[in-house]
Amino acid sequence: MNYHWNWRIFWEPAPNGTGTYLDMLLSGLVLTIETAICAWILALVFGSIVGVLRTLPSRTASWVGFAWVEFFRNMPLLVQLFIWFFVLPEILPPSWGLWLKQMPNAPFYTAAIGIGFFMSARVAEQLRAGIGSLPRGQKLAATALGLTTAQTYRYVLLPMAFRIIMPPLTSEFLSTIKNTSVALTIGLIELTAEARAMQEFSFQVFEAFTAATVLYLLINIVVVMAMRFLERGLAIPGYITGK
Amino acid sequence: MKRKYIIGCALAATLCAGPALAEELTGTLKNIKETGAITIGYRDSSIPFSYLDDNQKPIGFAMDICYKIVDAVKKDLKLDKLEVKLNPVTSSTRIPLLANGTIDLECGSTTNNADRQKQISFTNTHFLTASRFVSKKSSKINSIDDLKGKSVVSTSGTTNIKQLTEANAARNLGINIIPAKDHAEAFLMVETDRAVAFVMDDILLAAFVAGSKDPDTYVISKDAFSKPEPCGIMLRKDDPAFKKVVDGATAALYQSADGQKLYDKWFMQNIPPKGLNLNAPISPVLKKAFAAPSDSPDPDSYKAM
Numbered sequence: 001m002n003y004h005w006n007w008r009i010f011w012e013p014a015p016n017g018t019g020t021y022l023d024m025l026l027s028g029l030v031l032t033i034e035t036a037i038c039a040w041i042l043a044l045v046f047g048s049i050v051g052v053l054r055t056l057p058s059r060t061a062s063w064v065g066f067a068w069v070e071f072f073r074n075m076p077l078l079v080q081l082f083i084w085f086f087v088l089p090e091i092l093p094p095s096w097g098l099w100l101k102q103m104p105n106a107p108f109y110t111a112a113i114g115i116g117f118f119m120s121a122r123v124a125e126q127l128r129a130g131i132g133s134l135p136r137g138q139k140l141a142a143t144a145l146g147l148t149t150a151q152t153y154r155y156v157l158l159p160m161a162f163r164i165i166m167p168p169l170t171s172e173f174l175s176t177i178k179n180t181s182v183a184l185t186i187g188l189i190e191l192t193a194e195a196r197a198m199q200e201f202s203f204q205v206f207e208a209f210t211a212a213t214v215l216y217l218l219i220n221i222v223v224v225m226a227m228r229f230l231e232r233g234l235a236i237p238g239y240i241t242g243k
Numbered sequence: 244m245k246r247k248y249i250i251g252c253a254l255a256a257t258l259c260a261g262p263a264l265a266e267e268l269t270g271t272l273k274n275i276k277e278t279g280a281i282t283i284g285y286r287d288s289s290i291p292f293s294y295l296d297d298n299q300k301p302i303g304f305a306m307d308i309c310y311k312i313v314d315a316v317k318k319d320l321k322l323d324k325l326e327v328k329l330n331p332v333t334s335s336t337r338i339p340l341l342a343n344g345t346i347d348l349e350c351g352s353t354t355n356n357a358d359r360q361k362q363i364s365f366t367n368t369h370f371l372t373a374s375r376f377v378s379k380k381s382s383k384i385n386s387i388d389d390l391k392g393k394s395v396v397s398t399s400g401t402t403n404i405k406q407l408t409e410a411n412a413a414r415n416l417g418i419n420i421i422p423a424k425d426h427a428e429a430f431l432m433v434e435t436d437r438a439v440a441f442v443m444d445d446i447l448l449a450a451f452v453a454g455s456k457d458p459d460t461y462v463i464s465k466d467a468f469s470k471p472e473p474c475g476i477m478l479r480k481d482d483p484a485f486k487k488v489v490d491g492a493t494a495a496l497y498q499s500a501d502g503q504k505l506y507d508k509w510f511m512q513n514i515p516p517k518g519l520n521l522n523a524p525i526s527p528v529l530k531k532a533f534a535a536p537s538d539s540p541d542p543d544s545y546k547a548m
Contacts, residue, residue, distance in 0.1 A: 001343045002342050002344070002481065004362050015358075086431070101435070101437040193400075199400075200334060200335075201405070202358055203361070
């Protein structure tokens with residue numbers, strides 16, 4: 001292979017005038033982390049609500065939950081982001097659409113919301129499975145004690161269900177981080193986009209993408225470690241998720 | 244078993260080393276002679292340089308130049324038959340594919356600059372383009388200063404967005420710069436009013452305007468963000484024998500009357516698939532670059548007299 005390796009490229013000044021190429025990649029990394037965290041918070045909040053809705057005895061509630069999950073999980077993320085970014089402003093009244101289009105940082109908000117909703121469908125399914133895996137007696141016992149449905153979920157079902165689904169939730173969080181790279185298609189200059197820009201400016205393709213790979217690996221390792229730590233801290237001795 | 248393997252390896256090594264010793268050809272030329280094929284990398288939507296027509300066949304100004312280069316290579320190697328393989332490339336894949344030998348020439352509109360020359364070589368410049376912007380006539384933007392405080396889009400990772408960023412900082416314009424994934428998306432942003440202007444190579448802007456639903460709605464600025472920058476066909480670095488053949492072929496083409504004819508074919512006449520006419524007469528700088536072919540990355544060296 002006739003390739004001119006240059007690992008010192010990271011310390012050379014980038015042509016966009018904001019420092020070195022490494023600074024460029026790191027600013028992308030920061031944006032990746034910010035987007036992922038915002039999206040993950042949305043995913044957890046909406047996912048928990050929808051997951052609970054799907055297990056409620058009410059027909060309407062479980063239908064709403066079903067519709068939400070199927071809507072967000074059956075469309076490719078890329079298509080969803082395009083709909084949020086390009087189609088939504090066109091179907092709103094013109095003045096609202098214009099306001100939405102001229103909002104600063106529009107790609108960031110669109111990405112956080114789009115990825116958050118996409119992942120919320122997956123979190124909802126995990127939570128439904130978690131609640132479903134609890135013995136039926138738990139719910140019956142709560143009712144026998146005179147707890148309302150809200151209290152049953154708050155004090156009996158959810159604390160157990162969330163502990164059970166910790167390992168799959170870790171995977172979902174990792175997916176959220178990786179999914180932020182799709183947002184480069186709507187102009188969010190996150191880590192992958194910065195790596196692409198770096199190879200475009202310097203033509204050092206392999207160095208740029210190697211650095212991006214290492215950075216993704218590092219944040220994901222940090223997340224895995226943190227989640228494992230949390231899992232261990234929350235474990236209840238004697239129960240299925242504890243030791 | 245193991246011995247057989249070693250003998251096999253030794254045999255393979257002698258076979259590979261044989262031709263190299265027998266001939267003085269090196270690098271790409273040697274490879275082309277051995278395989279009887281040359282591979283051209285093309286772009287799918289770089290109008291009018293290299294793009295797909297309605298039969299999904301790559302055509303364009305740069306493609307025609309590459310076919311001339313292929314003829315010259317064939318003549319130089321005294322081959323009766325030279326197979327031309329075509330391989331699509333994107334801005335992210337062109338360097339790896341050129342470096343690992345998948346393609347031998349990249350035929351598109353890649354800007355030739357000093358940084359890129361550290362990685363690959365360019366042949367003689369076939370076009371010069373400056374950064375300008377396109378806007379809707381109705382938004383009445385006549386100069387770069389009129390962009391003050393507005394949203395302006397450009398394609399991420401291009402030299403154009405870099406020039407826009409620099410001008411924004413140097414002239415204190417307070418422009419909200421939106422990076423787009425590709426040219427088509429950037430133009431869409433102007434079309435849907437997400438941005439008032441799109442900063443790009445003037446010739447690409449002309450192609451987008453000509454291809455839009457209503458070409459009369461748009462206007463390309465007179466103001467430019469840069470001097471005209473050279474574009475060239477890429478080949479592998481440190482392959483002087485191949486570069487000499489390629490440079491010779493392109494210089495002969497540009498200096499002959501065919502060069503101008505080829506230019507007119509793609510920039511002054513209707514081009515497939517939709518019969519667009521870019522109507523971009525040859526610029527004085529390009530005329531000079533054709534008269535005195537050069538692969539210099541320095542925009543100043545192309546100044547028209």
